[in-house]
Amino acid sequence: MATAVQPRIHEVPDDLLAAIDWCYEQGWTDGLPVVPPVVERVKAMLAADARPPETVISTHPATGLDLSLHAAAVNAVMAGCLPEYFPVVVAAFEAMDRPEFNFHGSTASTGGSAPLLVVSGPYADEIGMNADVNLFGPGNRANATIGRATRLILRNVFQMLPGISDKSTQGNPGKYSFCIAERSRGNPWPLLCEAQGYPKGTSSVTAYAGGGFCNVENHGGNTPEQVLASVADAMANYGCITLGQSVVILAPEHMKIIGDAGWTRERAQDFLFSQAKRSVEGMTDVGKYRDREYDTQHGDGAHALAEQGFIHRGLTPQDILITMGGGDAGGHSCFIPSWSRGRGSIMQHAAIKRS
Amino acid sequence: MQLYSPMSTTPKRKSVRAPVLSSIDGLRIGVLENGKLNAEEMLNEFASLFVQRHGCTVRTLAHKSNASAPAPSATLVKVAQEVDFLITGLGD
Numbered sequence: 001m002a003t004a005v006q007p008r009i010h011e012v013p014d015d016l017l018a019a020i021d022w023c024y025e026q027g028w029t030d031g032l033p034v035v036p037p038v039v040e041r042v043k044a045m046l047a048a049d050a051r052p053p054e055t056v057i058s059t060h061p062a063t064g065l066d067l068s069l070h071a072a073a074v075n076a077v078m079a080g081c082l083p084e085y086f087p088v089v090v091a092a093f094e095a096m097d098r099p100e101f102n103f104h105g106s107t108a109s110t111g112g113s114a115p116l117l118v119v120s121g122p123y124a125d126e127i128g129m130n131a132d133v134n135l136f137g138p139g140n141r142a143n144a145t146i147g148r149a150t151r152l153i154l155r156n157v158f159q160m161l162p163g164i165s166d167k168s169t170q171g172n173p174g175k176y177s178f179c180i181a182e183r184s185r186g187n188p189w190p191l192l193c194e195a196q197g198y199p200k201g202t203s204s205v206t207a208y209a210g211g212g213f214c215n216v217e218n219h220g221g222n223t224p225e226q227v228l229a230s231v232a233d234a235m236a237n238y239g240c241i242t243l244g245q246s247v248v249i250l251a252p253e254h255m256k257i258i259g260d261a262g263w264t265r266e267r268a269q270d271f272l273f274s275q276a277k278r279s280v281e282g283m284t285d286v287g288k289y290r291d292r293e294y295d296t297q298h299g300d301g302a303h304a305l306a307e308q309g310f311i312h313r314g315l316t317p318q319d320i321l322i323t324m325g326g327g328d329a330g331g332h333s334c335f336i337p338s339w340s341r342g343r344g345s346i347m348q349h350a351a352i353k354r355s
Numbered sequence: 356m357q358l359y360s361p362m363s364t365t366p367k368r369k370s371v372r373a374p375v376l377s378s379i380d381g382l383r384i385g386v387l388e389n390g391k392l393n394a395e396e397m398l399n400e401f402a403s404l405f406v407q408r409h410g411c412t413v414r415t416l417a418h419k420s421n422a423s424a425p426a427p428s429a430t431l432v433k434v435a436q437e438v439d440f441l442i443t444g445l446g447d
Binding site: 006007008009010011012013014015016019022023028036037038039042054056061062063064065066067068070071074075078099102104105106108109152156157158159290343344 | 359392
């Protein structure tokens with residue numbers, strides 16, 4: 001058992017710009033300037049969690065490096081988080097710490113995934129998160145800095161360093177920050193936190209190793225089948241199709257078509273699973289067919305919707321997380337592919353605990 | 356100005372190298388494949404060179420269900436009892 005040591009304090013000159021440069025020199029940044037983690041701000045961040053600062057919330061499976069609340073708070077300050085964002089960062093790592101998420105593999109891999117965080121429930125509104133226009137884009141402090149804190153922790157605490165222990169072939173822009181809120185306004189379906197079984201009033205964060213971002217444009221479809229067929233096609237393109245999970249964020253325009261027709265989340269999941277497929281012949285033609293994966297999908301216990309002669313995306317309809325997000329205008333939904341080729345990382349969720 | 360370090364306060368786990376084998380002639384080989392495409396084929400081919408050149412025997416073929424996660428300790432403990440050295444690597 002490794003022995004924990006006291007957090008190290010560095011004395012630097014009282015010059016903010018020089019301190020920012022000093023943080024660069026230490027190799028503590030993601031390439032962008034960080035807020036120097038002055039002692040007072042770290043203490044204010046820690047006040048957002050009632051537990052002792054040395055409490056360990058996550059451990060790297062290979063190196064044994066621990067993430068304490070204290071180290072999480074330091075990185076949250078550097079990312080630009082306000083203290084009220086801290087419970088989301090903590091919940092994210094409590095979810096990512098589960099072996100099924102495999103944050104080491106999904107970060108180290110050539111696949112280049114980034115942890116997508118989807119915050120669901122009233123806490124998202126309380127801290128001013130964006131679930132609306134320009135959902136995945138810049139402009140909202142909570143979205144931007146919670147996602148950035150996640151990346152800085154992977155870098156600084158767990159030493160997942162680009163080129164050394166993060167061997168992403170191309171990476172993806174979400175590796176700077178990849179955090180959204182689920183839109184509740186106008187959403188006809190139960191929120192994710194409700195579907196996940198949390199008590200009323202409890203918010204959650206879902207972590208998913210996202211391999212990028214695929215825009216799904218459809219301005220002409222007026223039925224659930226038309227809209228969702230576009231999504232399914234994106235999910236099953238030859239570049240993206242694997243047995244991995246999926247995240248689909250439906251634009252409000254698309255969701256209105258689906259909701260007004262009375263479709264439930266489960267029906268949409270069934271439809272997407274049944275349609276997001278490629279033939280064995282086609283998969284063979286592009287060199288992606290594997291007996292072992294086909295057998296996994298079509299063997300005992302596989303979902304009845306897995307059609308013989310086809311590889312579907314994922315193993316069951318429940319592998320597809322669907323919810324709503326984005327601005328009112330525009331037929332632009334998105335599909336977020338999973339990390340690399342399979343099921344090396346399974347999405348996880350955790351409750352956001354208020355102090 | 357006082358800045359906290361953003362690093363982990365827990366030291367990295369110490370890893371110790373296994374002692375070097377004085378000879379590999381006639382030893383028992385284990386193969387740990389990571390489940391990726393062609394991993395088993397590549398590692399078995401590699402092991403066969405030890406069989407041909409050094410009279411080794413392949414005793415165990417172990418599989419990882421997740422290429423990117425550490426091998427479960429139960430797998431390593433079992434293999435360690437059955438073989439003298441282990442061959443592993445990234446198939447793809």
